Every structure is written in C-alpha cells, then in structure tokens.
Amino acid sequence: MPSPPAPASSTSTPFSLRKIAVPAFGPSLLFGVGEGAILPIVPLTARDLGASVSTAALVVGLISIGSLLNNIPASLITMRWGERWAIVVAGIWSALGMALCLWTSHLGLFAAGCLMVGMSQAVYNLARQSYMTEAVPIMYRARALSTLGGVMRIGMFAGPFLAAAAVHAFGLPAAYVVGIIGVLGAAAVGARIPDLEAPPIPAGQSAPASATLASTLKDHWRVFLTVGIGVVLVSAVRASRQAVIPLWAEHLALAPAVASLIYGLAGGIDMLVFYPAGKVMDHKGRRWVAVPSMVIMGVAMLLMPLTTGFTTLLIAALAIGFGNGIGSGMIMTLGADHSPRHGRAHFLGVWRLMSDIGASGGPALLSFLAATLSLSAGIAVTGLIALAAAGALAYWIPARRAGAGSAAR
Template sequence: MTSPDDPQPFSLRSIAVAAFGPTLLFSIGQGAILPVVALSARDLGASVAVAALIVTLIGLGSWFFNLPASLVTLKFGERWSIVGAAAAGALALAAAGVSYLITDGLWLLAVAMAVVGMAASVFGLARQKYLTEAVPVEFRARALSTLGGTNRIGVFIGPFVGAAVMHFFGIGGAYWVGVVAMVAAAMLSVTIPDLQVAGDGSGGDPGPQPTLRGVAVSHAGIFLSLGLGILLLSALRSSRQVVIPLWADHLGMDATQASLIYGLSGAIDMLVFYPAGKLMDRKGRQWVAIPSTLIMGIALVLIPLTGSFTGLLLAALLIGFGNGISSGLVMTLGADFSPDRGRGQFLGLWRFIADAGATGGPVLLSGVTAAVSLGAGVWATGVLGFAAAVVFAITIPRLKHRRNY
C-alpha cells in the first residue's frame, strides 16, 4: 500500500487530451487542405508547375523554419508556442479561404501556404519538446509514437471532413474546416499544464542558453552519424508517398484504384504505431529502426516487379506496415540524444535534417526516373531503406548517452 506522499505511477491517459488532442485537431486542419491547394492555385490562374510549387511551399516553409522555431520555443515556452502556432495556422488558412475574393489571390495563397508550413514547424517542435520533458523516459517511445500516429490519423481524417464541407460550400470550404480545426487546437492547447523543470542540483546560475551554433558543434558527431540515418529514413518515407500513385498510373489504373491502394496502405500505417512504441521502450530503438527501414526498402524494390492491382496492393500494404512501425522513431531518437540545456536548439537541427531528407527523396525519384526509368527511380528509393538500416545498425549501439533504454 502506497502512502499519500508517494508519486503516482505515470499513465499516458493522464495527459492524453492535452498532449494529443491539439495534434489531432491541427493535423485534421492540414489534412483537409492538402488535396485542394493545387486545385485552388489552378482556379486562381496558376500553371501546373506553379500550382505544384505552391503545394511545395508548405514543406519548404516547415523545413527552413525549423531553426527559428527552436528560438521561438525557447523564448515563449512550449505551451504558448503551440497555442501561437495553431493560431497562426488558422489565420493563414483564413487568408487562403478569401484568396478567391481579391485580385492577387494567387500570391495570397502562396504566402498562406508558406505560413502554414512555418506554423507546423513551431507546432511540431514545441509538442515534441514538451512530451520529451513531460513523459518519463521509460514511456518516451510510446508517447512519441502515439504523437506521430495521432498526426497521421488527423491527416487521414481531414480530407473526408473537407470533402463533406466542400459538397455544400465549394472548394473554399476545405480551408474553413482547417480554420475551425486549428482554432480548436489553439484553444485546447491553452489547457496544457506548464512543465515543472527540475534544477541541476547545484543551486547556481546555469548561465546563458546554448546557441544553435554551439549545439551544432558540440553534437556534430551525432548529427553526422545517426543524423544520416534520419536523413535517409525521411527521404524513404516521402518517396513512398509518390511511388504508389505513380506506379498505379504506370500500370494503367484509374484514380479510384490508386486511391484505394493508397488508402489501405495508410490504414495499415495507422494501426501499428503504439505496439511499435512499446517495443522500442522495452527492447530498444534498434528493434524498430532496422526492421522498419528494411521492410520499406524491400517493398519498394518489389513494386517495379508488380504488374497487377493485387501485386501493387500487397507491396503498398508492406510499405504501410514498415512506415507505421517507424512512427515516432525520428522524434524518439532526437529526444534520446537531446541535451537538457539546448534541447530546443538540438531538436530544431534534428528536424531540419529530417525535413531535408523529406524534401530530397522525391527529388531523387524524379531525377533517376528522368534519366533512366520509373522502375529504376523506385529501386533507387528502395536502396535508401537498406542504407538507413545499415546506418542505424552501426550507429545506435555505438552512440552512448546518459539515458538508458
């Protein structure tokens, strides 16, 4: 029997609404607009190339704002950074929603998408840093895998909610779904409890905060070794999103068949994140890092060998499983190696590396496809999975840090 003074055992359920609710709402808002951004740009007079560029601005805004995001989080704290990012995202989507009503609406849409990406960068970094410090290390992988899984669930639900509203209000309805979702995320984020940061026990002034440059230099070994694995994993993940619809088109399938395959792959992706996080907490990060990258690599290598709906579906389901079990892996490894002082700066650099890979993966696929063939491009992305597995197998057991897992 425990006394009233004994600390209560930690439970993810105790922080579920405050920790994961804003993420679900924010990602629903993102998911609602993703299918319609290019269509909106075309309606506003953009060429196909310009419409694709405007969609890309979301990812570019997130990538390039990762480093400033760490400074924003440091200045305002995790809770208010999350609130502010959700509010900024809502304002940006409201601007996108009225872009049809002004003369230079295409420019407004472009700026709005860049701001959405920047807001997502601050939101993602602040929520990762918050959970890293709020959750005991023995629950860390489960918490961050659940965070990643919640984000995927929201992005999966968002297009359906957006489609339902667009049925009555037209294409602009998707943006207003995003506005409502992000406003709700901001309001719910206000309820996030402040962190009680323990001192270092010395009782002295800890001194000035480390700089981005200082953290980059002091942790260069981690960024150049394990960071390479994160770069490769992120490139692999982003490439598989492009490969499935492209190969479906190559086989002559219609949009309905391609969407069905993609959706079923995403459904498998969402089902396995928590067991994978539990495995990482109990057995170690390698038990997920290596199998997940090998599975995705093998599945991508198999895709050019498929010639039917069933064959592509089976390969896509395998990709979904591999990607699903890696949910939260990038965040968990970043949390493991982040220092107590300078954690925000470290995570900003970590996310910058991951987003660089996410941007570069489709570029590799495009380049090899243009130079050789689509099949060769798909195989090239599959090789990324094997390379990532090798990096993780070498670096994870060799890199030492003070947190045991």
C-alpha cells in the same frame, strides 16, 4: 484537467499516458485534421486562381518549404516563449494562413498563405516534441512519441474526408473553414497544457550557461553526422513513398479509383501499428523497430517494379505501409534521446531541419531518376536508400538504450 505530468527524470509517482491523453494528443489530432483538410484542395484552388499545373505543384510545395525554412526560427520561438505558447502561436499563425488562402483572389497572396501554413507546421511540431520529451518519463518516451506521430497521421487521414463533406455541401472554400476550425481547436487545447518547470539545479552547482545554436552544433556535431544522417535517409524514403504508389499504379494503367484504394489501404495499415511499435522500442530498444522499419520498406520498394497488377501492387503497398507505420515517432524518439536537457529546442530545431532536408530531397531524387532513367529505377534506388538507412541506424543506434523499458508496464 489532468495534473501536470512528471518531468522526464522523475519516476517517483506512477505515470499513465491515458491521464495526459487529451492535453498531450488532442492538439495533434486537431492540427492534423486542420492540415489534412486543406492539402487536397490547395492545388485545385491554385488552378482556379490561374496557376498552371507546374505552378500549382510549386504552391503545394511551399508548405514543405515553409516548414524547412522555419525549423531554426521555430527553435528560437520555443526557447523564448516556451512549448505551450509556441503551440498556441503555431495554431493561430496557421489559421491566419488558411484565412488568407480562403479570402484572397490573388495567386501570390494565396501562395503566401500556404507558406504561412508550412511555417506554423515547423513551430508546432518542434514545440510538441519538446514538450513530450520533457513531460514523459524516459521508459514511456517511445510509446508517447509514437502515439503523437500516429495521432497526427489519424488527423491527416480524417481531415480530407471532413473537408470533402464540407465541400460537397458548401463549395470549395468550405475546406479552409474546416482547416481553420481544426488548427484553432489545437491552439485552444494547447493553451490549457500545464507549463513545465525548469529542471532544478543540483546543490553545489551553478546554473549552466545558456545554450545557443552555435554551442549546440559544436557540442553535438557527432550525433548530427551519425544518427542524423540516418534520419535524413529515413525521411527521404518516407516522403518518396507517397509518390511511389500512385505513380507505379499509373504505370500499370490501373484506374485512379483503384490507385486511391491501394493508397488508402496502405495508409490504414500505417495507422494501426504505431502504439505496439512504440512499446517495443521502450522495452527492447530503438534499434528493434528502426532497422526493421527501413528493411521492410526497402525490400518492398525493390520488389515494387516487379509487380504487374492490382494484387501484387497491393501486397507491396501494404508492406510499405506496415514498415512506415512501425516507424511512427521513430525520428522524434531518436531526437529526444540525444537532445540535451538545456538547449533542447535548439537541438530539435537542427534535428527537424535534417529530417525536412531528407523529406525534400527524396521526392526530388525520385523525380530526377524517373525523368533521366526510368520510374522503376527511381523506385529501386529509393529502396536501396532505405536499406542504407537501415544499415546506418543499425550501426549508430545502441542495441538497447540504458534504462529503457526497465520500469515500463
């Protein structure tokens, strides 16, 4: 077991991401596998339980809704129990939700299980981000959080393939078994994470007053209304991209297998570039990655309605995947940079709430514009939102965070 990593403020001992790879990133990989295993199966199970197409879509949406509603409670859980036990509780709660989905034949209980999975997602993500922010020195922060996000994406990518093999061999319920094994594995690895010690109080100073949610909002409202707005826009674009590619492929009358191939290739590019992007953020500053990420995605989406077939759509989709990939961990890194040492979980709870609001609002806006105007108009507006996000981040993020990259190797 690796020794506990140095606090973020300490640079007296050498630090290596490799030394903390298993305890830091192992739970994220397993949690991603667990969630990825069930996501494609949830609407199929809902339909088997008698749900209409629209109701099945709503049941799938309950996972995102559970995460959205539980961000603030997640901060309270993390503050009360600490990051390590919050990670363990999140894994167990997710497993219970998946078990309910597996063993129930009632649509209402199945929906409740999906909501539980979303709730656990909020607790896990906040606790993982809080732990990494505290454990990793600032000159390695972007690489650590980009890798954290990238590893989670790898797990989400691999999960459906593992579930597909299990479903082929044992039937539809086997996907939930794969999911349960994944999230319980994440909890087991998370239980072995070293506890973080509270930062020492400097000589001659008294202990700071306990932070509350209200005091966090009061002290950091400017950050939430500046960089935070940029984060809302980024999340809206990222969530919308998942619908943009398959919808436009269908508009071009491409076969479903071809649309899946394009989507998969874009996802592959997405997973290949997270670490180099994190290194650039550590050495050059956050703006060097945040702004290009949104510009690339924005331009690609503005050009997508002009595509006419497989090749041109593939180029646009790969550009979107590359832009999204270099932004892996960007929202977590910006949240970590602005979060206070005391009351960090409260700050990150609000930060993740804003991110989830954007992630919920983006696809809803795309759906509305597609229904009232046209799909091409909806995609173009999403591209404009990406460019607006780039402008907001370029204005509000410092060109280079003080001390970032000064000691990075």
